[in-house]
Amino acid sequence: MNEYSANAAGAHVAHGGANTWNTWPATLPRQARLLETGIENGRTRSLVLDLGLDAQPGQFVMAWLPGLDEKPFSLAEANPVTLTVARVGPFSSALHDLRPGDRLGIRGPFGHGFSVVGRHALLAGGGYGVAPLGFLAKALLQAGVRVTAAIGARTAGDLLTGHFERLGLDPCVTTEDGSAGIQGRITPLVEKLLLYGEVDTLYACGPNGMLETLEQLSLEIGIPAQLGWEAHMRCGIGICGSCQRGRLLVCRDGPVLPAGAR
Ligand SMILES: Cc1cc2nc3c(=O)[nH]c(=O)nc-3n(C[C@H](O)[C@H](O)[C@H](O)COP(=O)(O)OP(=O)(O)OC[C@H]3O[C@@H](n4cnc5c(N)ncnc54)[C@H](O)[C@@H]3O)c2cc1C
């Protein structure tokens, strides 16, 4: 970890060392180095950077590889900054190919994260949506909130269980092909847990189709939900309009929005 941290408003504070910078706007990229990578599953790695941010679970950063692209990633941990990246295309593959000591640019933290409320939380993650939920689970447990976790994936090989297991949580699992846990999608499991699991808040992150179903369930059953949405992003700070969802900009007003927000 390096000697810096930045608060949510972007103030970059030196904690010692020779460097005398004492402010650094979140809107400008700062240089980070890859410290180490951890394998989460066959196509997903967690990248640990030499950077610390003062950020909330559910907030995201823009990762920049000069000459290639800049894309949003949820914080799987803020201090040190850790990104859990699924290898699906050119940018995520380039992140996977980084070696310890390689550099990348990081802007952020951006957006609104999850709020810690209630006494018994249900956390539901689909795909890489599990990444910010591990960070959230840690904050909930520290606040004395009971946590039930559910994870959905296509196959056993796509599951991301480590983020919860490292906290001592044993997540309920669904896979579409039945290769692990309950066969099917995560949404029927979440519906049962909302109806019979004595939970008072739903936190969910994953593909937008999954979130739309969970939003509907939350509104019908009457258990409040905080949902972390995906969107195509370019600027990350509410300027370009590429992440519009209804009247809202996901990067600025979200990515975490309460169920029913439009
Ligand atoms: C707020 C926010 C947070 C995000 N957090 C993360 C994160 O924590 N980890 C992460 O890996 N990605 C995250 N993403 C997605 C990330 O920004 C990139 O879109 C992703 O890495 C793919 O970029 P690419 O250039 O490698 O592939 P692309 O060329 O953009 O995509 C290749 C193909 O894979 C599909 N695809 C894209 N992402 C996924 C996926 N995760 N799983 C399955 N198929 C996919 C695309 O639809 C396309 O068909 C986040 C996006 C947003 C908006």
Ligand code: FES
């Ligand atoms: S990414 Fe530009 S407005 Fe949201």
